[in-house]
Amino acid sequence: DAGVTQSPTHLIKTRGQQVTLRCSPISGHKSVSWYQQVLGQGPQFIFQYYEKEERGRGNFPDRFSARQFPNYSSELNVNALLLGDSALYLCASSRGGEGTDTQYFGPGTRLTVL
Amino acid sequence: AQTVTQSQPEMSVQEAETVTLSCTYDTSENNYYLFWYKQPPSRQMILVIRQEAYKQQNATENRFSVNFQKAAKSFSLKISDSQLGDTAMYFCAFMKYYNNDMRFGAGTRLTVKP
Numbered sequence: 001d002a003g004v005t006q007s008p009t010h011l012i013k014t015r016g017q018q019v020t021l022r023c024s025p026i027s028g029h030k031s032v033s034w035y036q037q038v039l040g041q042g043p044q045f046i047f048q049y050y051e052k053e054e055r056g057r058g059n060f061p062d063r064f065s066a067r068q069f070p071n072y073s074s075e076l077n078v079n080a081l082l083l084g085d086s087a088l089y090l091c092a093s094s095r096g097g098e099g100t101d102t103q104y105f106g107p108g109t110r111l112t113v114l
Numbered sequence: 115a116q117t118v119t120q121s122q123p124e125m126s127v128q129e130a131e132t133v134t135l136s137c138t139y140d141t142s143e144n145n146y147y148l149f150w151y152k153q154p155p156s157r158q159m160i161l162v163i164r165q166e167a168y169k170q171q172n173a174t175e176n177r178f179s180v181n182f183q184k185a186a187k188s189f190s191l192k193i194s195d196s197q198l199g200d201t202a203m204y205f206c207a208f209m210k211y212y213n214n215d216m217r218f219g220a221g222t223r224l225t226v227k228p
Contacts, residue, residue, distance in 0.1 A: 033214050042118075042205050042218030043159075056215050090159060094214065103216060105151075105159035 002027070004093050004106035012112045013081050021076045021109045025093030031055070032074040033103060034066055035090040043090055049074055050096070078111075086113045116141045118208050120219035127196045128227050134181075135191045135222050137206030143167075145211035148182065150191045153221075154202040162204070165189065196226045 005024045013019050025032050031050040035043035045058040049068035068074045072093075078085055088110050092103035117140045127133035139148070150162040165173045165182050172180050177197075181190045193200055206219040 048214040
């Protein structure tokens with residue numbers, strides 16, 4: 001079975017622009033979580049979606065939003081980009097929406113904001 | 115709030131030897147999960163091992179084992195017979211029982227030397 005996939009692999013944007021990142025979970029997984037990993041740090045939780053509903057939100061500004069589609073894929077949107085948004089954005093999928101299920105990560109999208 | 119601390123930013127070990135990575139965490143929860151993830155230079159985050167807090171027995175996966183001390187809130191990872199492919203960033207992570215908000219430590223960069 002295919003693992004978690006993310007697109008694009010790399011992205012370069014300028015300050016003030018908007019970006020959309022995409023994630024496809026492992027087949028059969030209904031939960032998708034998004035994390036931001038700044039260089040040299042551990043990932044930080046942004047959002048979790050389960051069955052198309054937001055289940056959790058980390059300490060990120062409203063410029064960050066996400067949604068989950070009927071096929072359980074997900075998009076992360078970031079508006080009004082800042083230099084500090086430059087990071088690796090990781091998507092993780094799990095079978096259910098609770099902590100009992102292990103999260104499996106995708107390869108990430110490297111976002112550079114100039 | 116839950117915090118995860120990895121006090122060793124970098125470690126190195128000779129091939130075939132054993133190394134232990136440290137992790138401590140802070141929580142008031144009684145039920146939770148702990149994880150070690152590996153992130154090689156290719157950046158894909160890979161699950162190494164998982165421990166349920168309600169289990170007293172330490173988890174083991176082939177050459178990887180943990181020393182889980184719940185009262186001390188300590189969760190160390192032991193890698194036996196280290197291999198060159200073990201070279202990576204290792205992240206310790208905490209997750210509440212009914213929540214997908216995973217909290218990561220800052221990571222330990224492990225280098226296995228030939």
